[in-house]
Amino acid sequence: MRAIICRKYGPAETLILGDMDSPGIGPSDIRIRVHAAAINFPDNLIIQGQYQAKPPMPFTPGFEVAGEVIEVGSDVTSYNVGDRIMALTRDGYGGFAEEAAARAELAVSIPEGMDYIMASAFYSSYGTSYYALVQRGRLQQGETLVVLGAAGGVGLACIEIAKALGAKVIAVASSANKLGVAQEHGADHLINYSREDLKQRVLELTDGRGADLCMDTVGGEAFNSMSRCMNHDGRLLIVGFASGQIPEIPANLLLLKNFQMVGIFWWPAVQRNPDQHQASFSHLSDMYRAGKLSPLISRTYPLEKTPEALRAILSRNLTGKLVVTPTSQSF
Numbered sequence: 001m002r003a004i005i006c007r008k009y010g011p012a013e014t015l016i017l018g019d020m021d022s023p024g025i026g027p028s029d030i031r032i033r034v035h036a037a038a039i040n041f042p043d044n045l046i047i048q049g050q051y052q053a054k055p056p057m058p059f060t061p062g063f064e065v066a067g068e069v070i071e072v073g074s075d076v077t078s079y080n081v082g083d084r085i086m087a088l089t090r091d092g093y094g095g096f097a098e099e100a101a102a103r104a105e106l107a108v109s110i111p112e113g114m115d116y117i118m119a120s121a122f123y124s125s126y127g128t129s130y131y132a133l134v135q136r137g138r139l140q141q142g143e144t145l146v147v148l149g150a151a152g153g154v155g156l157a158c159i160e161i162a163k164a165l166g167a168k169v170i171a172v173a174s175s176a177n178k179l180g181v182a183q184e185h186g187a188d189h190l191i192n193y194s195r196e197d198l199k200q201r202v203l204e205l206t207d208g209r210g211a212d213l214c215m216d217t218v219g220g221e222a223f224n225s226m227s228r229c230m231n232h233d234g235r236l237l238i239v240g241f242a243s244g245q246i247p248e249i250p251a252n253l254l255l256l257k258n259f260q261m262v263g264i265f266w267w268p269a270v271q272r273n274p275d276q277h278q279a280s281f282s283h284l285s286d287m288y289r290a291g292k293l294s295p296l297i298s299r300t301y302p303l304e305k306t307p308e309a310l311r312a313i314l315s316r317n318l319t320g321k322l323v324v325t326p327t328s329q330s331f
Helices: 041-047 116-136 153-164 176-184 198-205 220-226 251-257 266-272 274-289 303-313
Strands: 002-005 016-019 029-038 064-072 084-088 099-103 144-148 168-173 189-192 211-216 230-238 260-263 297-302 321-325
Touching: 002 303, 016 303, 029 084, 029 116, 041 303, 064 099, 064 116, 084 099, 084 116, 116 153, 116 211, 116 230, 116 266, 116 274, 116 297, 116 321, 144 153, 144 220, 153 168, 153 176, 153 211, 153 274, 168 176, 168 198, 176 189, 189 198, 198 220, 211 220, 220 230, 230 251, 266 274, 297 303, 303 321
Parallel strands: 144 168, 144 211, 168 189, 211 230, 230 260, 297 321
Antiparallel strands: 002 016, 029 064, 029 099, 029 321, 064 084
Protein backbone atom coordinates (compact mmCIF):
# COMPACT_ATOMS: atom_id res chain seq x y z
CA MET A 1 0.00 0.00 0.00
CA ARG A 2 1.03 3.63 -0.41
CA ALA A 3 1.80 5.41 2.84
CA ILE A 4 3.50 8.47 4.30
CA ILE A 5 6.67 7.24 5.98
CA CYS A 6 8.68 8.69 8.86
CA ARG A 7 12.24 7.27 8.84
CA LYS A 8 13.78 9.74 11.30
CA TYR A 9 12.47 12.34 13.71
CA GLY A 10 12.07 15.78 12.24
CA PRO A 11 9.61 18.30 10.76
CA ALA A 12 7.00 17.41 8.14
CA GLU A 13 9.49 18.03 5.32
CA THR A 14 11.38 14.86 6.29
CA LEU A 15 8.39 12.60 5.56
CA ILE A 16 8.28 10.66 2.30
CA LEU A 17 5.62 8.91 0.24
CA GLY A 18 6.46 5.24 -0.27
CA ASP A 19 5.25 1.65 -0.06
CA MET A 20 4.66 -0.27 3.16
CA ASP A 21 3.12 -3.63 3.99
CA SER A 22 -0.60 -3.60 4.73
CA PRO A 23 -1.22 -3.71 8.50
CA GLY A 24 -1.83 -7.10 10.02
CA ILE A 25 -4.83 -7.56 12.29
CA GLY A 26 -5.52 -9.55 15.43
CA PRO A 27 -8.69 -11.46 16.37
CA SER A 28 -10.41 -8.30 17.72
CA ASP A 29 -9.31 -5.92 14.96
CA ILE A 30 -10.60 -4.71 11.62
CA ARG A 31 -8.64 -3.59 8.57
CA ILE A 32 -9.87 -0.45 6.84
CA ARG A 33 -9.47 0.98 3.35
CA VAL A 34 -8.79 4.58 4.34
CA HIS A 35 -10.82 7.10 2.35
CA ALA A 36 -10.04 10.03 4.66
CA ALA A 37 -7.66 10.74 7.56
CA ALA A 38 -7.91 13.89 9.66
CA ILE A 39 -4.86 15.98 10.54
CA ASN A 40 -4.41 16.58 14.28
CA PHE A 41 -1.88 18.62 16.22
CA PRO A 42 -0.23 15.56 17.87
CA ASP A 43 0.70 14.27 14.40
CA ASN A 44 3.42 16.92 14.27
CA LEU A 45 4.63 15.99 17.74
CA ILE A 46 4.95 12.27 17.01
CA ILE A 47 7.09 12.77 13.89
CA GLN A 48 9.45 14.96 15.90
CA GLY A 49 9.75 12.55 18.82
CA GLN A 50 7.93 14.97 21.14
CA TYR A 51 4.86 12.83 21.83
CA GLN A 52 4.39 10.27 24.62
CA ALA A 53 4.09 7.49 22.00
CA LYS A 54 7.31 6.75 20.10
CA PRO A 55 6.64 4.15 17.39
CA PRO A 56 9.48 2.00 16.05
CA MET A 57 11.02 3.36 12.85
CA PRO A 58 9.95 3.43 10.11
CA PHE A 59 6.30 4.27 10.81
CA THR A 60 3.33 6.07 9.29
CA PRO A 61 1.83 8.95 11.30
CA GLY A 62 -1.88 9.77 11.49
CA PHE A 63 -4.44 8.29 13.87
CA GLU A 64 -7.97 9.42 12.91
CA VAL A 65 -9.48 7.67 9.88
CA ALA A 66 -12.71 6.93 8.06
CA GLY A 67 -13.22 4.26 5.45
CA GLU A 68 -14.69 0.86 4.64
CA VAL A 69 -13.97 -2.42 6.38
CA ILE A 70 -11.99 -4.79 4.13
CA GLU A 71 -11.11 -7.50 6.67
CA VAL A 72 -12.39 -8.54 10.10
CA GLY A 73 -10.62 -10.49 12.84
CA SER A 74 -11.84 -13.94 13.84
CA ASP A 75 -13.57 -12.67 17.01
CA VAL A 76 -15.27 -9.66 15.42
CA THR A 77 -19.08 -9.84 15.17
CA SER A 78 -19.96 -6.14 15.15
CA TYR A 79 -18.78 -5.33 11.61
CA ASN A 80 -18.70 -6.95 8.20
CA VAL A 81 -16.63 -6.35 5.10
CA GLY A 82 -18.02 -3.29 3.33
CA ASP A 83 -19.27 -1.48 6.45
CA ARG A 84 -18.52 2.25 6.64
CA ILE A 85 -16.74 3.19 9.87
CA MET A 86 -14.73 5.92 11.59
CA ALA A 87 -12.06 5.11 14.14
CA LEU A 88 -8.74 5.87 15.71
CA THR A 89 -6.01 3.55 14.51
CA ARG A 90 -5.16 0.57 16.71
CA ASP A 91 -1.64 1.73 17.60
CA GLY A 92 -2.10 5.51 17.59
CA TYR A 93 -0.36 5.87 14.24
CA GLY A 94 -0.61 4.39 10.72
CA GLY A 95 -3.47 6.55 9.43
CA PHE A 96 -1.84 8.41 6.52
CA ALA A 97 -1.95 5.36 4.29
CA GLU A 98 -4.29 3.50 1.99
CA GLU A 99 -5.06 0.94 4.70
CA ALA A 100 -5.11 1.01 8.51
CA ALA A 101 -5.99 -1.28 11.44
CA ALA A 102 -8.36 -0.46 14.32
CA ARG A 103 -9.91 -2.19 17.32
CA ALA A 104 -13.43 -3.20 16.29
CA GLU A 105 -15.06 -2.35 19.63
CA LEU A 106 -13.79 1.23 19.43
CA ALA A 107 -14.78 1.88 15.83
CA VAL A 108 -18.10 3.64 15.14
CA SER A 109 -20.50 3.28 12.24
CA ILE A 110 -20.74 6.37 10.04
CA PRO A 111 -24.25 7.87 10.21
CA GLU A 112 -26.36 7.83 7.07
CA GLY A 113 -25.75 10.94 4.99
CA MET A 114 -22.23 11.57 6.32
CA ASP A 115 -19.37 11.14 3.82
CA TYR A 116 -15.91 9.81 4.63
CA ILE A 117 -14.24 13.22 4.72
CA MET A 118 -16.74 14.57 7.22
CA ALA A 119 -16.56 11.36 9.26
CA SER A 120 -12.79 11.60 9.64
CA ALA A 121 -13.21 15.13 11.00
CA PHE A 122 -16.08 14.09 13.26
CA TYR A 123 -14.69 11.23 15.31
CA SER A 124 -12.17 12.72 17.73
CA SER A 125 -13.42 16.34 17.80
CA TYR A 126 -17.02 15.44 18.61
CA GLY A 127 -16.05 12.43 20.71
CA THR A 128 -13.70 14.54 22.83
CA SER A 129 -16.22 17.37 23.11
CA TYR A 130 -19.10 15.10 24.14
CA TYR A 131 -16.95 13.34 26.72
CA ALA A 132 -15.78 16.67 28.10
CA LEU A 133 -19.11 18.47 28.22
CA VAL A 134 -21.49 15.66 29.11
CA GLN A 135 -19.56 12.98 30.96
CA ARG A 136 -16.92 15.09 32.72
CA GLY A 137 -18.41 18.57 32.70
CA ARG A 138 -22.04 17.61 33.50
CA LEU A 139 -23.33 20.44 31.29
CA GLN A 140 -26.96 21.28 32.07
CA GLN A 141 -29.63 23.04 30.06
CA GLY A 142 -29.49 26.78 30.69
CA GLU A 143 -25.87 26.84 31.86
CA THR A 144 -23.24 29.10 30.30
CA LEU A 145 -20.27 27.53 28.53
CA VAL A 146 -17.15 29.50 27.56
CA VAL A 147 -15.19 27.93 24.69
CA LEU A 148 -11.54 28.96 24.29
CA GLY A 149 -10.09 28.30 20.84
CA ALA A 150 -13.65 28.37 19.58
CA ALA A 151 -12.89 28.14 15.84
CA GLY A 152 -10.88 24.90 15.95
CA GLY A 153 -12.32 21.44 15.39
CA VAL A 154 -12.96 20.76 19.09
CA GLY A 155 -14.12 24.32 19.72
CA LEU A 156 -16.77 24.24 17.00
CA ALA A 157 -17.89 20.77 18.09
CA CYS A 158 -18.33 22.07 21.65
CA ILE A 159 -20.44 24.99 20.45
CA GLU A 160 -22.76 22.75 18.45
CA ILE A 161 -23.14 20.09 21.14
CA ALA A 162 -23.74 22.66 23.87
CA LYS A 163 -26.40 24.43 21.82
CA ALA A 164 -28.08 21.09 21.07
CA LEU A 165 -28.20 20.47 24.84
CA GLY A 166 -29.77 23.86 25.58
CA ALA A 167 -26.77 25.79 26.93
CA LYS A 168 -25.69 29.37 26.27
CA VAL A 169 -22.29 29.61 24.57
CA ILE A 170 -19.65 32.33 24.74
CA ALA A 171 -17.04 31.82 22.00
CA VAL A 172 -13.51 33.12 22.55
CA ALA A 173 -10.96 33.51 19.76
CA SER A 174 -8.21 35.85 18.58
CA SER A 175 -9.72 37.32 15.40
CA ALA A 176 -12.97 38.56 13.91
CA ASN A 177 -12.78 35.88 11.21
CA LYS A 178 -12.57 33.05 13.74
CA LEU A 179 -15.38 34.53 15.80
CA GLY A 180 -17.52 34.80 12.68
CA VAL A 181 -17.10 31.07 12.10
CA ALA A 182 -18.00 30.36 15.73
CA GLN A 183 -21.13 32.48 15.39
CA GLU A 184 -22.14 30.58 12.23
CA HIS A 185 -21.97 27.38 14.28
CA GLY A 186 -24.29 28.73 16.97
CA ALA A 187 -22.31 30.80 19.51
CA ASP A 188 -24.51 33.28 21.40
CA HIS A 189 -21.78 35.75 22.36
CA LEU A 190 -18.29 36.47 21.03
CA ILE A 191 -15.10 37.66 22.74
CA ASN A 192 -11.97 38.69 20.86
CA TYR A 193 -9.36 38.18 23.56
CA SER A 194 -6.69 39.96 21.51
CA ARG A 195 -8.69 43.19 21.94
CA GLU A 196 -10.94 42.67 24.95
CA ASP A 197 -10.39 41.81 28.60
CA LEU A 198 -11.50 38.19 28.76
CA LYS A 199 -12.32 38.09 32.47
CA GLN A 200 -14.25 41.37 32.40
CA ARG A 201 -16.29 40.41 29.32
CA VAL A 202 -17.22 36.98 30.72
CA LEU A 203 -18.44 38.60 33.93
CA GLU A 204 -20.39 41.20 31.94
CA LEU A 205 -22.05 38.56 29.77
CA THR A 206 -23.01 36.45 32.81
CA ASP A 207 -24.27 39.33 34.99
CA GLY A 208 -21.32 38.90 37.30
CA ARG A 209 -21.84 35.18 37.97
CA GLY A 210 -19.03 33.85 35.80
CA ALA A 211 -18.94 30.75 33.60
CA ASP A 212 -20.60 27.52 34.66
CA LEU A 213 -18.30 25.60 32.34
CA CYS A 214 -15.17 26.45 30.35
CA MET A 215 -13.65 24.31 27.61
CA ASP A 216 -9.95 25.19 27.41
CA THR A 217 -7.81 23.92 24.56
CA VAL A 218 -5.51 26.97 24.72
CA GLY A 219 -3.88 27.30 28.14
CA GLY A 220 -1.59 30.25 28.81
CA GLU A 221 -3.07 33.65 29.67
CA ALA A 222 -6.57 32.66 28.55
CA PHE A 223 -6.59 29.94 31.22
CA ASN A 224 -5.36 32.41 33.83
CA SER A 225 -8.21 34.78 33.00
CA MET A 226 -10.85 32.06 33.09
CA SER A 227 -9.62 30.75 36.45
CA ARG A 228 -10.68 34.12 37.83
CA CYS A 229 -14.18 34.29 36.35
CA MET A 230 -15.71 30.89 37.05
CA ASN A 231 -19.11 30.61 38.72
CA HIS A 232 -19.72 28.89 42.06
CA ASP A 233 -19.44 25.14 41.38
CA GLY A 234 -18.09 25.91 37.90
CA ARG A 235 -16.00 23.37 35.99
CA LEU A 236 -12.87 24.40 34.08
CA LEU A 237 -12.11 21.64 31.59
CA ILE A 238 -8.43 21.26 30.62
CA VAL A 239 -8.12 19.76 27.14
CA GLY A 240 -4.86 21.09 25.70
CA PHE A 241 -2.33 23.89 25.43
CA ALA A 242 -2.41 25.26 21.88
CA SER A 243 -0.76 28.46 23.10
CA GLY A 244 2.35 26.45 23.96
CA GLN A 245 2.13 27.57 27.60
CA ILE A 246 1.12 25.07 30.28
CA PRO A 247 -0.38 27.23 33.04
CA GLU A 248 -0.22 26.83 36.80
CA ILE A 249 -2.99 27.85 39.20
CA PRO A 250 -2.75 29.01 42.82
CA ALA A 251 -4.70 26.47 44.87
CA ASN A 252 -6.35 29.25 46.88
CA LEU A 253 -8.34 30.23 43.78
CA LEU A 254 -10.04 26.85 43.81
CA LEU A 255 -10.82 27.26 47.47
CA LEU A 256 -12.03 30.86 47.38
CA LYS A 257 -14.04 30.60 44.17
CA ASN A 258 -15.27 27.06 44.87
CA PHE A 259 -14.85 25.73 41.34
CA GLN A 260 -13.31 22.58 39.90
CA MET A 261 -10.52 21.88 37.44
CA VAL A 262 -11.21 18.77 35.37
CA GLY A 263 -8.69 17.00 33.14
CA ILE A 264 -9.94 15.73 29.78
CA PHE A 265 -8.03 12.87 28.10
CA TRP A 266 -10.60 11.22 25.86
CA TRP A 267 -8.84 8.24 24.32
CA PRO A 268 -7.83 6.39 27.53
CA ALA A 269 -11.41 6.87 28.76
CA VAL A 270 -12.72 5.31 25.53
CA GLN A 271 -10.43 2.31 25.95
CA ARG A 272 -11.54 1.80 29.55
CA ASN A 273 -15.25 1.97 28.74
CA PRO A 274 -16.09 0.96 25.15
CA ASP A 275 -19.81 0.59 25.94
CA GLN A 276 -20.05 4.19 27.12
CA HIS A 277 -18.13 5.22 23.99
CA GLN A 278 -20.67 3.54 21.73
CA ALA A 279 -23.57 5.09 23.67
CA SER A 280 -22.02 8.55 23.29
CA PHE A 281 -21.74 8.15 19.52
CA SER A 282 -25.30 6.88 19.31
CA HIS A 283 -26.40 10.21 20.83
CA LEU A 284 -24.01 12.16 18.59
CA SER A 285 -25.32 10.35 15.51
CA ASP A 286 -28.87 11.27 16.51
CA MET A 287 -27.81 14.93 16.80
CA TYR A 288 -26.13 14.76 13.40
CA ARG A 289 -29.19 13.23 11.71
CA ALA A 290 -31.31 15.96 13.33
CA GLY A 291 -29.14 18.59 11.61
CA LYS A 292 -27.62 19.94 14.84
CA LEU A 293 -23.99 18.98 14.12
CA SER A 294 -21.97 19.95 11.04
CA PRO A 295 -18.17 19.50 11.05
CA LEU A 296 -16.25 22.25 9.26
CA ILE A 297 -13.66 21.02 6.75
CA SER A 298 -11.21 23.76 5.84
CA ARG A 299 -9.36 21.83 3.15
CA THR A 300 -8.48 18.35 1.94
CA TYR A 301 -5.15 17.11 0.57
CA PRO A 302 -4.12 14.09 -1.49
CA LEU A 303 -1.87 11.62 0.31
CA GLU A 304 1.35 12.91 -1.25
CA LYS A 305 0.67 16.40 0.16
CA THR A 306 0.35 15.23 3.76
CA PRO A 307 3.52 17.16 4.79
CA GLU A 308 1.91 20.37 3.50
CA ALA A 309 -1.19 19.66 5.58
CA LEU A 310 0.91 18.99 8.68
CA ARG A 311 2.67 22.33 8.24
CA ALA A 312 -0.65 24.10 7.74
CA ILE A 313 -2.12 22.89 11.03
CA LEU A 314 0.70 24.61 12.91
CA SER A 315 -0.76 27.94 11.79
CA ARG A 316 -3.13 29.36 14.38
CA ASN A 317 -5.12 31.03 11.61
CA LEU A 318 -7.02 27.85 10.73
CA THR A 319 -10.67 27.12 11.38
CA GLY A 320 -12.17 23.65 11.38
CA LYS A 321 -10.28 20.54 10.27
CA LEU A 322 -7.79 19.51 7.58
CA VAL A 323 -8.18 16.08 5.98
CA VAL A 324 -5.93 13.82 3.87
CA THR A 325 -7.71 11.65 1.27
CA PRO A 326 -5.60 8.58 0.34
CA THR A 327 -8.25 6.97 -1.89
CA SER A 328 -10.72 9.75 -2.77
CA GLN A 329 -10.81 13.20 -4.31
CA SER A 330 -9.55 16.39 -2.65
CA PHE A 331 -10.81 19.95 -2.98
